[in-house]
Amino acid sequence: xxxxxxxxxxxxxxxxxxxxxxxxxxxxxxxxxxxxxxxxxxxxxxxxxxxxxxxxxxxxxxxxxxxxxxxxxxxxxxxxxxxxxxxxxxxxxxxxxxxxxxxxxxxxxxxxxxxxxxxxxxxxxxxxxxxxxxxxxxxxxxxxxxxxxxxxxxxxxxxxxxxxxxxxxxxxxxxxxxxxxxxxxxxxxxxxxxxxxxxxxxxxxxxxxxxxxxxxxxxxxxxxxxxxxxxxxxxxxxxx
Amino acid sequence: xxxxxxxxxxxxxxxxxxxxxxxxxxxxxxxxxxxxxxxxxxxxxxxxxxxxxxxxxxxxxxxxxxxxxxxxxxxxxxxxxxxxxxxxxxxxxxxxxxxxxxxxxxxxxxxxxxxxxxxxxxxxxxxxxxxxxxxxxxxxxxxxxxxxxxxxxxxxxxxxxxxxxxxxxxxxxxxxxxxxxxxxxxxxxxxxxxxxxxxxxxxxxxxxxxxxxxxxxxxxxxxxxxxxxxxxxxxxxxxxxxxxxxxxxxxxxxxxxxxxxxxxxxxxxxxxxxxxxxxxxxxxxxxxxxxxxxxxxxxxxxxxxxxxxxxxxxxxxxxxxxxxxxxxxxxxxxxxxxxxxxxxxxxxxxxxxxxxxxxxxxxxxxxxxxxxxxxxxxxxxxxxxxxxxxxxxxxxxxxxxxxxxxxxxxxxxxxxxxxxxxxxxxxxxxxxxxxxxxxxxxxxxxxxxxxxxxxxxxxxxxxxxxxxxxxxxxxxxxxxxxxxxxxxxxxxxxxxxxxxxxxxxxxxxxxxxxxxxxxxxxxxxxxxxxxxxxxxxxxx
Numbered sequence: 001x002x003x004x005x006x007x008x009x010x011x012x013x014x015x016x017x018x019x020x021x022x023x024x025x026x027x028x029x030x031x032x033x034x035x036x037x038x039x040x041x042x043x044x045x046x047x048x049x050x051x052x053x054x055x056x057x058x059x060x061x062x063x064x065x066x067x068x069x070x071x072x073x074x075x076x077x078x079x080x081x082x083x084x085x086x087x088x089x090x091x092x093x094x095x096x097x098x099x100x101x102x103x104x105x106x107x108x109x110x111x112x113x114x115x116x117x118x119x120x121x122x123x124x125x126x127x128x129x130x131x132x133x134x135x136x137x138x139x140x141x142x143x144x145x146x147x148x149x150x151x152x153x154x155x156x157x158x159x160x161x162x163x164x165x166x167x168x169x170x171x172x173x174x175x176x177x178x179x180x181x182x183x184x185x186x187x188x189x190x191x192x193x194x195x196x197x198x199x200x201x202x203x204x205x206x207x208x209x210x211x212x213x214x215x216x217x218x219x220x221x222x223x224x225x226x227x228x229x230x231x232x233x234x235x236x237x238x239x240x
Numbered sequence: 241x242x243x244x245x246x247x248x249x250x251x252x253x254x255x256x257x258x259x260x261x262x263x264x265x266x267x268x269x270x271x272x273x274x275x276x277x278x279x280x281x282x283x284x285x286x287x288x289x290x291x292x293x294x295x296x297x298x299x300x301x302x303x304x305x306x307x308x309x310x311x312x313x314x315x316x317x318x319x320x321x322x323x324x325x326x327x328x329x330x331x332x333x334x335x336x337x338x339x340x341x342x343x344x345x346x347x348x349x350x351x352x353x354x355x356x357x358x359x360x361x362x363x364x365x366x367x368x369x370x371x372x373x374x375x376x377x378x379x380x381x382x383x384x385x386x387x388x389x390x391x392x393x394x395x396x397x398x399x400x401x402x403x404x405x406x407x408x409x410x411x412x413x414x415x416x417x418x419x420x421x422x423x424x425x426x427x428x429x430x431x432x433x434x435x436x437x438x439x440x441x442x443x444x445x446x447x448x449x450x451x452x453x454x455x456x457x458x459x460x461x462x463x464x465x466x467x468x469x470x471x472x473x474x475x476x477x478x479x480x481x482x483x484x485x486x487x488x489x490x491x492x493x494x495x496x497x498x499x500x501x502x503x504x505x506x507x508x509x510x511x512x513x514x515x516x517x518x519x520x521x522x523x524x525x526x527x528x529x530x531x532x533x534x535x536x537x538x539x540x541x542x543x544x545x546x547x548x549x550x551x552x553x554x555x556x557x558x559x560x561x562x563x564x565x566x567x568x569x570x571x572x573x574x575x576x577x578x579x580x581x582x583x584x585x586x587x588x589x590x591x592x593x594x595x596x597x598x599x600x601x602x603x604x605x606x607x608x609x610x611x612x613x614x615x616x617x618x619x620x621x622x623x624x625x626x627x628x629x630x631x632x633x634x635x636x637x638x639x640x641x642x643x644x645x646x647x648x649x650x651x652x653x654x655x656x657x658x659x660x661x662x663x664x665x666x667x668x669x670x671x672x673x674x675x676x677x678x679x680x681x682x683x684x685x686x687x688x689x690x691x692x693x694x695x696x697x698x699x700x701x702x703x704x705x706x707x708x709x710x711x712x713x714x715x716x717x718x719x720x721x722x723x724x725x726x727x728x729x730x731x732x733x734x735x736x737x738x739x740x741x742x743x744x745x746x747x748x749x750x751x752x753x754x755x756x757x758x759x760x761x762x763x764x765x766x767x768x769x770x771x772x773x774x775x776x777x778x779x780x
Contacts, residue, residue: 038761134344212335
C-alpha cells in the first residue's frame with residue numbers, strides 16, 4: 001500500500017513541476033511573501049518577532065494560493081478522462097487520494113522551503129528565537145494540509161477547474177471569516193465558530209506554543225475531508 | 241461507469257451557482273454582525289432568490305435525478321458519515337479537556353507561573369463560570385495582554401474571554417465604567433485598556449495601561465506603556481473572585497461609628513453601601529471576645545470616643561502582625577491613646593485638627609478638600625475631589641519597623657497647618673504653636689510577612705467623610721470603597737514575578753536593507769520565472 005501511495009505522490013509532484021502555472025504561483029508567492037518579509041524587517045526590527053509575524057501572513061497568503069494548486073488535482077483527470085484509467089488500475093481509491101494529498105502537500109512544502117532563505121537573512125542580521133519558528137512551521141504544515149484536504153474534496157466533486165478553484169476559495173474564506181465573526185456572536189455559537197476557524201488554531205503555533213488541542217483539531221478536519229474524498233471518488237459522481 | 245452531472249448548467253447558471261452561496265453567506269454574516277443592516281438583508285434575500293431560480297430553472301431534471309436516487313443506500317451513507325463526524329466531535333471534546341500545552345519561546349513569554357497554574361486548576365474543579373472582558377482600543381500596545389488572557393482561557397475551561405473596543409461599543413463600556421487614558425490631549429487621542437472579570441455577581445477591574453513621561457526636545461512628553469507584572473494583578477483578581485464574600489468587623493464599645501444610626505453623624509447609609517459592594521458586616525467587642533474573629537478579613541477601628549484598654553491594643557496588634565488588615569479612622573476630638581498602637585508602626589496622630597485655607601469645602605478651612613492624590617492602588621482610578629470635615633493629622637515618624645512601607649495617599653496644600661487650639665473661635669496660623677503643612681490626612685502601610693503574604697493598614701484622620709452626611713458627596717464613596725477593596729484584597733499573589741520582554745534588535749544599514757529588498761522581492765522571484773520558462777520551453 002505504501003509503495004502505491006508513494007508512486008502516486010511522486011507522479012503528482014512531477015506533474016506539478018512540469019506545469020508552468022505552478023511556477024507562476026510560486027512567482028507570486030515569493031514576490032508577495034518577499035515583500036512582506038522586507039516590510040516586517042523594516043517595521044518590526046525585532047528578530048524574535050519577525051518570523052512569527054511572517055508565518056501568520058503565510059497562513060493568509062496560502063489560503064489564497066492553495067485553491068490554484070488543488071483545483072486541478074482531480075478535476076483535470078476527470079476532464080481529460082485519465083481518472084477512468086486510474087480507477088481501473090489495481091490502485092485502491094484510498095491509495096489514490098492519500099497519494100495525491102501527500103504529493104500536493106510535499107509540493108507546497110517545496111514552496112515553503114524557499115522561505116528558509118528569509119531565515120538565513122534573519123540569522124545573519126540578528127538573533128532570531130528559533131522556538132516559535134520551528135513550532136510556526138510545524139503549525140503551517142498542519143494548516144496547509146487542512147487547506148489541501150478541503151481543496152481535494154472540492155476538486156473530486158467537479159470536472160471544471162475554475163469552479164473547483166473558486167468553490168475552494170469560498171470554502172476556505174468561510175473557515176477564515178468565522179474566526180472574526182465569532183467575536184460578534186453570542187454564547188455557544190461564538191465558541192463553535194471560533195473553534196471551527198482554521199486560523200484560530202494556527203495562531204498559537206506561530207507564537208511558539210504547541211498544544212495538542214490544535215493538532216487534534218487539524219487531524220480531525222484533514223481526516224474527515226480525506227474520508228469524504230475517498231467516498232466520493234468511489235461513487236465517481238461529478239456534481240458540477 | 242459514466243460520470244454524470246447532478247446539476248447541469250448553462251453559462252448564466254454557472255455564475256448563479258457560484259453567486260448564490262456567496263450572497264447567502266455574505267448576507268448571513270452581515271445580518272449576524274449588524275442586525276439592523278438593510279444591505280445584509282438584501283444580500284441574503286438575493287441569495288435565496290438566485291437559489292430558487294436555479295431550482296425552478298432545472299426543476300424537471302432535479303425531479304428526475306431525485307427519482308433515480310437510491311434513498312436507502314443514500315440514507316445509509318449519510319448515517320455512516322454522521323457517525324464519523326460524531327466520533328470526531330467526541331475526540332475533539334476530550335482533547336479540549338485533556339491536553340498538553342508547551343511554550344517554546346526562549347524567555348517563556350507565554351508560560352504562566354506555578355501560582356497561576358494551581359489557581360486555574362482549582363477554578364476548573366470549582367465549575368464556577370468566570371467571564372473576562374478586555375476593553376481595549378485597536379492598538380499593538382495591548383496585544384501582549386491579549387496573549388496573556390488567551391493563556392488563561394486556554395488553561396481553564398470555566399473562563400470565557402471577550403475583546404471589546406469601547407469606541408465601537410460605548411454602551412457596554414459605560415456599563416462597566418470604562419475610562420480612557422488621554423495619550424495626546426492636543427490631538428484628542430485616547431486609549432482604552434481595562435480588563436473586567438466577572439464571577440458570581442462580583443466584579444474585578446484591572447487597568448493595564450500606565451502613562452510615563454519622556455524627554456522630547458527638552459519637553460516632557462507623556463507616552464503610554466503597559467503596567468508591569470499584569471499576571472500578578474489578574475491572578476490576584478481571580479483569586480479574590482474565587483473566594484467567598486469578605487467579612488468586615490467594626491470594633492464596638494468605645495463610641496465608635498454607629499452602623500445603625502440614621503442621623504447625620506451615623507453610618508447607616510455607609511453600612512448599606514458597604515453591603516452593596518458585597519461585603520459582610522459584623523460588630524466585635526474585643527473586651528468580651530478576647531480576640532479578633534478568625535473569619536475577619538478587615539477590622540475597622542472607627543474613631544473611638546473613649547480610650548481602648550492596653551489589652552485591646554495587644555489583640556489588634558497580634559491580629560495585624562499575623563497578616564490581618566486594619567482600617568483606622570480618627571477624629572481630632574477623640575481620645576488619643578491609639579498612639580500606643582500606631583507608634584509601633586511608625587505613625588503618630590494628635591488631638592489637633594487640620595486647617596487648610598488653600599483648598600477647602602465651601603470656604604470652611606477646617607474641612608480640607610483634597611484634589612490631588614499620591615499614586616497608589618487606592619487612588620489610581622480616583623478622579624474626583626474628596627473632603628474631610630475636621631480631620632486629625634496622620635504623621636509619619638522617623639523610625640519605623642523593618643519590612644514596613646508607609647505611603648502618604650492624600651495631603652493638604654502648603655497653606656495648611658495643624659491647629660493646636662481646639663477651643664479658639666478664630667482659626668489662624670500661630671507660628672509658635674501650630675505646625676505648617678502640607679499635612680498628611682491619609683496613609684497606607686504595608687508590612688511584608690514573608691514571600692507570600694503581607695499585612696495592610698490604612699490610617700485616615702477623619703471618619704465623617706464616610707458617614708451618612710459625607711459618603712455620597714464628591715469622591716468620598718469611591719475613596720472609601722477603594723480603601724476597603726485594597727485592604728480586603730489580601731490574596732495578592734505577590735509570588736509572581738514579571739518577565740522582562742527582550743527585544744532582539746536587528747541592526748540594519750541602508751545597504752543591507754536594499755540587499756534584503758532586491759534579493760527577496762526581485763532576484764528570487766525572477767529566478768523562478770526563468771526556471772518556469774525553461775521547463776515550459778523544454779516541454780515544447
